[in-house]
Amino acid sequence: MIKINNLDFAYKNTQVFKNISLEFKKGNIYGLLGENGVGKTTLLKLVCGLQQPQYGCVTVDGYTPSLRQPDFLQNVYFLPEEVITEDTTPEKFIQKIGVFYPRYDFGLFNKLMKELEVDLSKKFNELSHGQKKKALLACAMSLQTDYLFLDEPTNGLDIPSKALFRKVISQYCSDETTVIISTHQVKDVENLIDPIVILDRDDVLMNASFAEITDKIYFEYGPERLQDAYYTEMLPGGYINVLPNTEHLESNVNIEALFNAVMKNKETIKNLMK
Amino acid sequence: MDFNGHKPIYLQIYDHVCERILSGEFRSGDRVMSVRELGIELGVNPNTVMRAFERLQMKEIIATKRGIGFYVCEDAKDKILSEQKKDFMEMELPEFFKKIKLYGIKIEEINELYKNFE
Numbered sequence: 001m002i003k004i005n006n007l008d009f010a011y012k013n014t015q016v017f018k019n020i021s022l023e024f025k026k027g028n029i030y031g032l033l034g035e036n037g038v039g040k041t042t043l044l045k046l047v048c049g050l051q052q053p054q055y056g057c058v059t060v061d062g063y064t065p066s067l068r069q070p071d072f073l074q075n076v077y078f079l080p081e082e083v084i085t086e087d088t089t090p091e092k093f094i095q096k097i098g099v100f101y102p103r104y105d106f107g108l109f110n111k112l113m114k115e116l117e118v119d120l121s122k123k124f125n126e127l128s129h130g131q132k133k134k135a136l137l138a139c140a141m142s143l144q145t146d147y148l149f150l151d152e153p154t155n156g157l158d159i160p161s162k163a164l165f166r167k168v169i170s171q172y173c174s175d176e177t178t179v180i181i182s183t184h185q186v187k188d189v190e191n192l193i194d195p196i197v198i199l200d201r202d203d204v205l206m207n208a209s210f211a212e213i214t215d216k217i218y219f220e221y222g223p224e225r226l227q228d229a230y231y232t233e234m235l236p237g238g239y240i241n242v243l244p245n246t247e248h249l250e251s252n253v254n255i256e257a258l259f260n261a262v263m264k265n266k267e268t269i270k271n272l273m274k
Numbered sequence: 275m276d277f278n279g280h281k282p283i284y285l286q287i288y289d290h291v292c293e294r295i296l297s298g299e300f301r302s303g304d305r306v307m308s309v310r311e312l313g314i315e316l317g318v319n320p321n322t323v324m325r326a327f328e329r330l331q332m333k334e335i336i337a338t339k340r341g342i343g344f345y346v347c348e349d350a351k352d353k354i355l356s357e358q359k360k361d362f363m364e365m366e367l368p369e370f371f372k373k374i375k376l377y378g379i380k381i382e383e384i385n386e387l388y389k390n391f392e
Binding site: 194 | 277
């Protein structure tokens, strides 16, 4: 489990987190959402030890990431958004870094490259952007770490690759793994991410599972715009209204509408979900 | 599988498994694919599939056996059909009545059409 307690973090003069507390539980695929610049990437860097908190603490299964102990590092992988353009093949790259990860499986790497349809013979700098992202994803997943952090993993993937991405991530997930996916492309990860974490400047607005969300919030698809809705949006064929779930009805989370509803009613929804 | 936006995904997965039982793909006493396998096939979160399976278990459509996993219950088909019939009578039929009233269709006309349909 990842525990973040009273965390403060700033880059020089820019405050990113102020006294935030948050937990990530095992066996889940978390979706990390938030507007540009709220610190999604920074949060991922803090939990994998690439950044150090200025105040408060971050622990992962009792380890302090910023101490960068080998026992901790061998069980964590962070895949950044920017892709590397090394003059080497993904195969050579994974053989080089695989030695540091006890559960690394070269057979799995080959299987994933095949499943994701990446040309094995090409070097990183010969692959297209999307192919590079998929090759790096295959590398990351073949290390089989319990903690896998993915920063905007679907950017640049073509439509069939996005479906493949959902399949391989679903396959990766077990009772012992914690996957955190930071993304703006919520449609790409719909039905894959659960729970959802919504970050705001200095704050965490939501950390809830779909079951917890639909218990409190109702997503109504209908012909009209409702006045008491947190948020309303026109969809083809009608409106989606995001409402308090006063009558305990079941509905399907529309992540985009949820995100917009939270952004428009920060304090109300934050208190509602407590 | 295409999910629609309105119904909770776990309920759509529940319906999906029911359809596969009705079609005979999963037969009584047979092992159903695991939560993991179905999650991969559909590209959805395994926890969501688990929620669907819990409901299937609650409705006694599937059950667990140690060492086997989930299997289809003896009278699963009957249970699914009677549940679907109940849903149809309670949800779809009133909608249908509303429409024939709106369009001024007489029940005799419907009766005639139903005879020909048979």
